[in-house]
Amino acid sequence: MAFLRSRNHDTKQEIFKISANSVVIGRNKECNITLEHNGVSREHAKITFDASDANNGYTLEDLKSRNGTFVNGVQVTEKTLLHEGDVIRFCEAEFVFSVGDPDKSILAEPAAPVANLDMVKEMGDDESNTFEIKSKIQLSDKKPVLTSANASIKLQAMIDIGRNLGADVHHVLPQLVNNLLKIFLQADCAYILLNDDQTGRLELKAFQYRDPENQESFRISRTILEKVATSKAAILSDDVANDSRFDISDSIVNYNISSIMAAPIMDYDNSEVLGVVQVDSRSSRSRFTYEDLDLLVSVAYQVAVSYQNAKLHEIAINERILEREMNIANTVQRGLLPLSRPEIEHYGFFDFYQPAKYLGGDYYDYILLPDGRLVFALGDVSGKGAAASLLMAKLSAEVRSGLIIEKKFEDTVKRLNRVFSEPRWDNRFITFFFGVLDPKTDEIEFHNAGHIPPILVSPDGTAEMLGESIIGLPLGIMDDTEYPESSFTIKTGQKLVIISDGITDAMNAQEQYFTLEGVLNFLRKAPNVNTDEFGKNLMTAVHSFSGRTPQTDDQSVIIVGKDT
Numbered sequence: 001m002a003f004l005r006s007r008n009h010d011t012k013q014e015i016f017k018i019s020a021n022s023v024v025i026g027r028n029k030e031c032n033i034t035l036e037h038n039g040v041s042r043e044h045a046k047i048t049f050d051a052s053d054a055n056n057g058y059t060l061e062d063l064k065s066r067n068g069t070f071v072n073g074v075q076v077t078e079k080t081l082l083h084e085g086d087v088i089r090f091c092e093a094e095f096v097f098s099v100g101d102p103d104k105s106i107l108a109e110p111a112a113p114v115a116n117l118d119m120v121k122e123m124g125d126d127e128s129n130t131f132e133i134k135s136k137i138q139l140s141d142k143k144p145v146l147t148s149a150n151a152s153i154k155l156q157a158m159i160d161i162g163r164n165l166g167a168d169v170h171h172v173l174p175q176l177v178n179n180l181l182k183i184f185l186q187a188d189c190a191y192i193l194l195n196d197d198q199t200g201r202l203e204l205k206a207f208q209y210r211d212p213e214n215q216e217s218f219r220i221s222r223t224i225l226e227k228v229a230t231s232k233a234a235i236l237s238d239d240v241a242n243d244s245r246f247d248i249s250d251s252i253v254n255y256n257i258s259s260i261m262a263a264p265i266m267d268y269d270n271s272e273v274l275g276v277v278q279v280d281s282r283s284s285r286s287r288f289t290y291e292d293l294d295l296l297v298s299v300a301y302q303v304a305v306s307y308q309n310a311k312l313h314e315i316a317i318n319e320r321i322l323e324r325e326m327n328i329a330n331t332v333q334r335g336l337l338p339l340s341r342p343e344i345e346h347y348g349f350f351d352f353y354q355p356a357k358y359l360g361g362d363y364y365d366y367i368l369l370p371d372g373r374l375v376f377a378l379g380d381v382s383g384k385g386a387a388a389s390l391l392m393a394k395l396s397a398e399v400r401s402g403l404i405i406e407k408k409f410e411d412t413v414k415r416l417n418r419v420f421s422e423p424r425w426d427n428r429f430i431t432f433f434f435g436v437l438d439p440k441t442d443e444i445e446f447h448n449a450g451h452i453p454p455i456l457v458s459p460d461g462t463a464e465m466l467g468e469s470i471i472g473l474p475l476g477i478m479d480d481t482e483y484p485e486s487s488f489t490i491k492t493g494q495k496l497v498i499i500s501d502g503i504t505d506a507m508n509a510q511e512q513y514f515t516l517e518g519v520l521n522f523l524r525k526a527p528n529v530n531t532d533e534f535g536k537n538l539m540t541a542v543h544s545f546s547g548r549t550p551q552t553d554d555q556s557v558i559i560v561g562k563d564t
Contacts, residue, residue, distance in 0.1 A: 002049070002058055004033070004095035007087060016095070023047045024063070025090065039091035041065040047082070058082040058097070067091050072178075085182045173206035176303065180279055181210050183295060186259065186288055187279040193225060194265070194275035194307065202229065202276060224262065229273040234263040234297050238287035259287040263300040267308060274307055326358035333359055333389050336396050338366050342374055344439050346492075350535025350559040354502075360554035361388025362500050363395050367403060372439065375403065378558050379432040379475075380451065380500045388554075391428060395420075399434075409436055413447045413475075413483040421479035429476040433498050434483075437490075437560060444496060444560070445487040450474030452499055452516065455523060457534075459493035463523040495534055495561035497523065502555035506546045514545050531561030 006014040016033045023032040026044040035044070044065040050057050062069040062076045069076045070089040082088075086097045173192050180190040189209050193202040202225050228235055238259045257280045265275040277300045281287065334353075341349040351364055361381030368374055379395050381388040398419055402412040413434050420430055433454065435446040446454065449472050453465040467486035490496065499519065506514040522541050526534060535557060542555075 002047075002082075002097065002099045004088065004097060007094040007096050018047055018049070018058070021049045026063070026065075035090060035093050037091050037093050039067045040093065041067070044090050045069045045076070045088075048079075058099070060088065065090075172306070174208070176299075177206045177208040180277075180296075180299065181208060183299075184261075184279050184288065184292055186281045186292075188282045189280050191278045192275065192303065193278075195229075195273065202226070205275075224260075225276050225278070228262045228264050228276050232264050232266065232270070232273060234261070234293055234300075236261050236288055236290070236293045238289075258282055261288045261293050261296050263293070263297045265300045265304045265307065267304065274304055277303060323358075329386070329389070330355070330358045333393070336393055337364065342366050342368060344374065344437075346562060346564045347437070347439060348531030348561045348563040350531050350557070350561075352535065352539055352555065352557040354551065354555045355389075356384050356502070356551045356554050359386050359389035360384065361392050362502065362554040362556035363392045364556050364558050365396060365399060367400060369403070374437045374439070375399075375409075375435070376437065376498075376558055376560060377432070377434050378451070378498045378500065378556055379430050380502075380554070380556070381430050382428050382474075384554060387426075387428070391420075391425065391430065395430060395432075409434065409445060410447060410483055410485055413449060413472075414481075417449065417473075417475045417481055417483070418479050420476035425476060427476075429474040431474045431501075435496070435498070435560070442489050442491070442562065443487055444490055445485055447483040447485060448472060449481075449483055450477075452501060452504070455497040455499075455520065456488070456490075457495045457497060457523045457526070458491075459528045461524050463520050465520075490560070490562050492562050492564065493528060495531055495559055497538075498558045500554060500556040502551070502553035503542055503557065505553050506542050506555070507549050507552055508545055509547055509549050514542055518545070530563050531559055534561065535559045 002018040004016045004018070020032060024043055024046050025031060025033040025035065026042050027035060027037070027040045028042040031043060041063070043063045045060060045062050048059050048061070050059070058081070059079045060069065060071060060076060060082055061079045067090075071080055071082070071086050073087075073089075082097050084098055088095045088097055177190040177192060181187055184190075187210065189207070191204065192206045194205050195201070196203045224235075260278065260280040262276055262278040264273045265277060266272070267274055277296065279288075279296065333355075337353060338351070341351065349366070353360075353362060353364060355362065361384055363377070363379040363381070365377050366374060367377075377399055379392070381391045381395065395416070398416055399412075402415045406412040406415055413432070416432065420428075430449070431451040432449040433446065433451040434449075435444055435454070437444050446467065448454075448467055448470070451471070451474075453468050453471065455463050455465055457463045466488065470484045470486055472483040473481045504514055504516045504519060519538075522538060526537055529537070538557065538559075
């Protein structure tokens with residue numbers, strides 16, 4: 001059962017029981033609760049109880065009254081859920097809403113709306129640091145006179161705290177300090193401060209005072225807050241004026257703070273202080289107890305859980321955004337690679353590309369020249385990830401522009417080396433293979449800038465690395481490096497295999513590498529099939545060797561074969 005207790009101090013206190021599921025309040029004698037006030041409408045408002053409601057079931061709605069209905073100073077414009085201790089005002093008549101036995105309940109004076117945070121002035125860093133806050137709670141010898149909220153009020157307030165903390169913590173902090181004043185009837189003020197990620201200082205996030213007519217600008221002692229944060233321990237003083245720990249703290253003594261509690265808001269493993277929650281009292285007859293401090297610590301724990309969950313949720317959202325952007329970037333990067341393989345009579349082609357992460361630093365391309373010759377190239381930028389992928393894109397563009405600008409293929413490679421030897425590339429280098437196939441003569445010319453030598457595989461099972469003695473330095477090491485030409489004539493059934501070191505460095509569960517020798521052994525035993533099947537067999541062997549072991553480097557392959 002719920003009831004309304006009159007809050008007007010100049011009249012005799014009245015209690016109205018809400019014993020029906022729907023109670024109409026107004027000036028009409030037919031109303032369930034009749035109020036003899038001229039400003040009250042004939043049917044002013046209605047309180048409804050719904051037992052199926054997951055909250056406490058009581059809602060208040062205004063019945064289009066002339067002067068409006070207010071809950072905790074806020075006008076009711078739609079059905080409003082009622083909470084323990086809410087103040088309901090109909091014109092000049094004020095009532096406190098509660099659930100339980102009206103003869104046994106001790107109702108809290110409700111809190112005023114959240115104060116403007118600009119009203120709260122903080123003490124500077126010149127405050128005295130001479131007192132010490134210890135992990136043990138110290139009480140004075142004076143026996144306090146206590147006024148405690150009953151169990152029903154505390155339970156409802158804690159339920160409200162738990163329910164609200166499922167949302168964004170920054171949005172529910174004002175409601176949280178309101179609930180603190182419902183739980184601790186002794187408290188005149190409640191504060192919540194959280195650690196700012198950028199400044200590393202405790203910043204005020206929510207503040208509330210009980211007396212709506214008190215417009216005093218309260219000050220918070222930063223020294224006390226930082227001591228609580230440093231000691232990672234809750235503090236209670238039931239007599240601040242005579243507590244030796246605070247006798248020099250102007251912000252406490254000069255502002256007539258009588259009793260104070262503060263608890264650190266800790267992270268999951270109690271290693272980091274996320275903030276501080278504090279309540280204080282201005283009345284010498286209203287002091288806090290051990291039980292109050294235990295309850296405040298529980299509230300601080302709930303705030304910590306909500307705050308960390310909110311931060312984890314924010315991190316998860318950012319990670320999903322980043323993952324989506326990386327997927328888009330991966331699609332764009334793959335768009336820089338050839339859309340299809342060349343179609344040249346008597347020749348077959350195979351290519352494979354798989355970055356270790358979303359973005360990779362490997363590159364390959366086919367470029368058909370006007371005279372019918374085919375340029376095929378493969379490069380490996382040092383490093384992995386976004387930086388390597390940007391250089392890969394630069395390499396792709398520079399290869400094509402170099403073929404237009406330079407007359408000789410050797411000069412094209414030398415130009416690439418000069419471009420990537422500039423200091424703007426953060427000392428990154430690129431291993432690079434550049435080949436040219438003339439299908440009219442079956443001649444292949446190539447230039448090697450520090451890359452794994454190409455492997456010529458013959459139908460008889462021989463696998464030979466070509467041009468080992470004329471390998472130049474990788475692109476970007478020295479700007480005047482020479483890249484001499486090497487050439488050979490490819491015969492029917494032969495295949496030229498160019499791989500990146502992601503193939504040789506493929507690792508299995510035993511942390512063994514596939515190695516260049518492993519590649520050669522496979523190629524020597526591989527069946528003599530067309531180029532496409534030959535390449536698929538090679539990649540099957542590499543991936544079978546690696547199993548479920550995560551890929552550690554980008555993998556790229558080009559195979560040029562004379563199939564007929």
